[in-house]
Amino acid sequence: MLNAKPQADRPSLLLRGVRKTFADVVAVNGIDLEVTPGECFGLLGPNGAGKTTTIEICEGLTAPDSGDVELLGLNWRTNADELRQRIGLQLQETQFSEKMTVEETLRLFRSFFHRGITVEDSIKTAQLEEKRSARVGTLSGGQKQRLAMACALVGDPELLFLDEPTTGLDPQARRNLWDLLDRLKQEGRTIILTTHYMDEAERLCDRVAIMDHGRIIALDTPPRLIASVGGEHIVEFAATSRDNRDGAVDPALLTAIDGVESHRLTAGIHQLSVRELHTAVPKIFSVLASQGLHLDEFRTHSATLEDVFVSLTGRNLRDE
Numbered sequence: 048m049l050n051a052k053p054q055a056d057r058p059s060l061l062l063r064g065v066r067k068t069f070a071d072v073v074a075v076n077g078i079d080l081e082v083t084p085g086e087c088f089g090l091l092g093p094n095g096a097g098k099t100t101t102i103e104i105c106e107g108l109t110a111p112d113s114g115d116v117e118l119l120g121l122n123w124r125t126n127a128d129e130l131r132q133r134i135g136l137q138l139q140e141t142q143f144s145e146k147m148t149v150e151e152t153l154r155l156f157r158s159f160f161h162r163g164i165t166v167e168d169s170i171k172t173a174q175l176e177e178k179r180s181a182r183v184g185t186l187s188g189g190q191k192q193r194l195a196m197a198c199a200l201v202g203d204p205e206l207l208f209l210d211e212p213t214t215g216l217d218p219q220a221r222r223n224l225w226d227l228l229d230r231l232k233q234e235g236r237t238i239i240l241t242t243h244y245m246d247e248a249e250r251l252c253d254r255v256a257i258m259d260h261g262r263i264i265a266l267d268t269p270p271r272l273i274a275s276v277g278g279e280h281i282v283e284f285a286a287t288s289r290d291n292r293d294g295a296v297d298p299a300l301l302t303a304i305d306g307v308e309s310h311r312l313t314a315g316i317h318q319l320s321v322r323e324l325h326t327a328v329p330k331i332f333s334v335l336a337s338q339g340l341h342l343d344e345f346r347t348h349s350a351t352l353e354d355v356f357v358s359l360t361g362r363n364l365r366d367e
């Protein structure tokens with residue numbers, strides 16, 4: 048079946064000083080990146096951060112204005128044919144020929160590669176058995192996405208680029224794709240993916256780079272990035288008072304609480320990163336009570352990569 052042979056001696060992907068400008072938009076603003084063989088690497092960031100441009104530069108679809116790109120020890124200038132045989136890619140949006148069937152589409156893609164898996168195996172991998180004879184134009188969005196994944200895998204790639212592979216998939220199809228990616232990782236393949244789903248990045252990626260405005264603003268393993276927020280838990284609340292309608296709280300009173308690492312106020316919601324909930328929460332309540340404030344909203348969650356983005360930029364990923 049699938050049979051990848053990563054080269055352990057050199058990075059699967061190496062970017063140095065990569066830049067790309069479209070008219071007056073700097074889409075990628077000097078990126079350095081090294082992805083090791085067998086790694087699952089995630090690119091995260093809000094809309095327009097430059098993830099697709101970066102990945103398309105890696106895939107040889109967009110030429111960078113400057114910088115070096117090396118994949119599997121090769122480059123697009125001198126080794127394009129070999130690279131096309133050894134990588135698999137799923138674009139953010141793929142336009143297939145609507146009149147062709149699923150099976151015909153996969154047969155066509157399989158014909159582009161000297162070696163690979165059988166069309167039958169790729170249909171099975173993407174769980175498209177029931178749709179093998181359906182015309183592509185009749186597939187649902189999620190089914191098209193799975194067909195794109197099958198096309199990315201049919202050449203048995205060592206290095207796989209997936210641009211938002213689970214966007215538009217239902218929860219079950221999403222989990223199935225996670226299981227598939229786990230298997231591809233176990234086979235030693237290198238995977239580079241973009242996603243807006245923080246839980247997905249935490250679950251799948253060995254390391255992630257958080258991008259914003261064309262730059263990498265943080266790069267590490269998900270647990271280390273989350274630890275960098277300073278507290279394991281996030282407490283969010285909104286408060287009002289009878290005499291002071293906006294419910295203002297002096298941030299110094301909150302950050303003075305033992306175990307509270309940081310405070311931020313966004314759109315009326317106070318957000319604290321906290322080491323231990325059971326000791327900090329009662330103290331937060333008593334500070335609010337001492338100020339004559341009562342809670343309108345209160346919630347806690349374990350810190351996530353989303354909180355990392357907020358702590359780095361002061362913005363929510365979803366606000367973009």
Ligand SMILES: Nc1ncnc2c1ncn2[C@@H]1O[C@H](COP(=O)(O)OP(=O)(O)OP(=O)(O)O)[C@@H](O)[C@H]1O
Pocket residue numbers: 069070072073074092093094095096097098099100101139
């Ligand atoms: N072909 C193009 N022509 C002009 N501008 C472009 C082009 N491609 C990308 N851009 C711009 O470059 C910036 C980065 O876009 P890119 O598609 O790389 O972002 P992204 O991080 O993939 O976003 P999303 O999460 O929405 O997919 C955006 O401002 C976008 O408008």
Ligand SMILES: [Mg+2]
Pocket residue numbers: 098099100139210
């Ligand atoms: Mg994109």
